Amino acid sequence: MELKKNQDLELKRNSVLYFSIGMATVLLLAYVALEWKTYYPKTDWDVAELNKIDELVEEPPITFQELKLPPPKIQTPPVIEIIDDEEDLEETVIESNEPDQDTEIANIEDIAVIKDPIDEVIPFAVIENVPVFPGCENESDKRACFQEMMQKHIRRNFKYPENAIDMNLEGRVHLQFTIQKDGSIAELKMRGPHKVLETEAARIISKLPKMTPGKQRGNPVKVPFSIPITFRLQ
Structure with missing residues (x-):
């Protein structure tokens, strides 16, 4: 014999209705909680509505002051001075400096010409x-001859320092010197990898002969010249 459930005792029969009632109740409680407002209790008296006692109100006394007018100013009449008439003054005539047909023309030889200054040092x-x-006096290209003779002078006087050989020193020494107005060599500057190599390069430059100085517009000037000397062990 099969057991049958009683429909009146079925718990899930009205579950949707109960869920809807519960949801509506929760929403109602949430709305009431959000819209709930509280106020501070009102006092029984208001400061602005207090009645003051008239006896405590003091009225300032009314005073009268008499204003004194300043004394009138007495102005003295102006003093009129009679000045004698001035003597007739001669007008000064300013002569014009502009040339005209009567102006004498100066000779060109009498006009001093200012020459442009020449720099003392020319590259x-x-x-x-x-x-x-020395030896390039008769050459047409004295610039190329100068550089060639410098290379010959370096090769002829070159000597590898013994200290540099012991220390295995190599490198290039950059030299710059100035040929003075009298043809002598001065203002030597050096930059190299070691002091020993710089000393040998200075010795080679010190043996340069006296030269004919360079000229700019016919005037002797100082001429700087740069050249490298390479030290290489074989």
């Missing part, structure tokens, strides 16, 4: 007349 690459190395 080797732009100087008009380069310094002349």
Whole structure:
């Protein structure tokens, strides 16, 4: 015999209705909680509505002051001075400095011409007349002859320092010197990898002969010249 459930005792029969009632109740409680407002209790008296006692109100006394007018100013009449008539003054005539047909024309030889200043130091690459190395007097290209004679002078006087050989020193020494107005060598500057190599390079430059100085517009000037000397062990 099969057991049958009683429909009146079925718990899930009205579950949707109960869920809807519960949801509506929760939403109602949430709305009431959000819209709930509280106020501070009102006091029984208001400060602005207090009645003041008239006896405590003091009225300032009314005073009267008499204003005194300033004394009138007495103005003295102006003093009129009679000045004698001025003597007749001669007008000064300013002569014009503009030339006219009567102006005498000066000779061109009498006009002094200011020459442009010449710099005392002119680079080797732009100087008009380069310094002349001894032996290059009759050469047409004295600039190329100067550089060739410098290379010959370095090769002829080159000597590898013994200290540099012991220390296995190699490198290039950059030299810069100035050929003075009298053809002598001065203002030597050096930059190299070691002091020993710089000393040997200075010794080679010190043996340069006196040269014919460079000229700019016919005037002797100082001419700087740069050249490297390479030290290499074989």
